[in-house]
Amino acid sequence: MKKSLIAATAAALLATGCATPFAPAPLATNFQSGKQPKLQAAAHWHTIAGDVAAKLSAAIPANTPLFVNQQANASTFERAFTSQLVTALIEAGHPVMRSPEGALRVGVDTQAVPFAADRPQYRHAGKATALGAGIWVLYDIVEYASNGPAKAALLALGAADAYAWFDSEFAGGGTPAMEIIVTTSVTDASRYVARNTSVYYVDDADQRLYKTPVQSHAKAFQVVGGE
Structure with missing residues (x-):
């Protein structure tokens, strides 16, 4: 009888799950499965430039003059993407100016975010x-x-x-170690008129294309200490 009670108790615990009702910290759970594009070619940059231009166009009045700001210390990706964005905005019917006077400014900001390598991928x-x-x-x-x-x-x-x-x-290989956040903003002198933020995976072998020249040439030095 005692053995049967123990077995029944164990079965009840398994049925209700192993988590205790109280814990010192929230339990880590996975997000629901989603999909995120992996940038692997310059043609992909052109594709996302067209997508960004279309989304910004929906929030900008027609025939509004635009000036696309190009950063001096830009990565290879930022230079190409900014140029492709100019083309995409013109194709969308917007007048893109060569100087900022009398135009809304379009700025592109990217942030390369490195994560741990060999993250699991369940396809x-x-x-x-x-x-x-x-x-x-x-x-x-x-x-x-x-x-x-x-x-x-x-x-x-x-x-x-x-x-x-x-x-x-699905892209080949494991989950890339680097992701890039691309934010494109349209602003006037005092406010944001339109804004789009997207996140993409970056092929591990191409990480240099998404880093600024300063980041690409930065070196780490180990300091061997004296007293």
Whole structure:
């Protein structure tokens, strides 16, 4: 009887979870899964410049003159992104001026944030499920192939490629160690007129492109002390 009571108590504890009702600090939990783009090419910079221009355009009156400020000590990314933003704003129909007089100022601020390397990345709850779904979807591609060995071969190829097809959305490798916060602001003399902030992953091998020249050439020196 005693053993049965102990077993029942243990089962009840497992059913209600292992967390105690009181703790000295909040328990760490994960955010709900989300997706964040990884910048891997200059074409990606052009894409996000177009996206930023579109979002700013929605908050700026039409035909408002704009002046895009370019920082002197800019990173490779900042120089390219600022130039691409000028192009995107012109394509959106805004007059972009070469001097700030009589225009709203557009400023780009970036912050490269390094995190710990080798952060875990859980892409799928079950890869076999994705493969199974892929077989059915890719079946439509070979539905009209001739019957017999040719069709069987195409179906086998579809099964082999299904996982790669659906997994292509995700960037290769682990979670990047660096992220970049890109904030673009439109201001007049006294207030913010429009503002957009986005966060992106940065390929670890390309971190130098997102650092200012001062950051890129900074060196750390170890001081060996005397008394």
